[in-house]
Amino acid sequence: xxxxxxxxxxxNYFRExxxxxxxxxxxxELRSQGISLEEIAxxxxxSVDGVKKISRKVNRKIIKVL
Numbered sequence: 001x002x003x004x005x006x007x008x009x010x011x012n013y014f015r016e017x018x019x020x021x022x023x024x025x026x027x028x029e030l031r032s033q034g035i036s037l038e039e040i041a042x043x044x045x046x047s048v049d050g051v052k053k054i055s056r057k058v059n060r061k062i063i064k065v066l
Contacts, residue, residue, distance in 0.1 A: 001059050004034035018061040027054045 006014070011032050014020075020028050023044065030040045041051045 001062065003028065003031040003058075003062075006032070014062055014065065017065045018058075020058065020061065023054050024058050024061070027051060028058050031055065031058070 003011075014028070018028075023046075026044060027040060030043065031037075035043070037051050037055060038048055040046075041048045044051065
């Protein structure tokens with residue numbers, strides 16, 4: 001799922017309804033700007049695998065509200 005492909009109203013809907021917590025919020029916001037998982041890992045000083053795990057949680061929450 002490419003979060004950056006969603007429209008601004010859709011992104012706002014996800015922000016309001018997905019109950020993102022902690023790093024999920026940061027990952028969601030960075031992904032909505034089209035930043036790659038590798039770049040997010042560098043920004044957050046995390047491993048790529050850790051960011052992928054959080055990204056999967058974000059994607060699952062988005063799918064639940066669609």
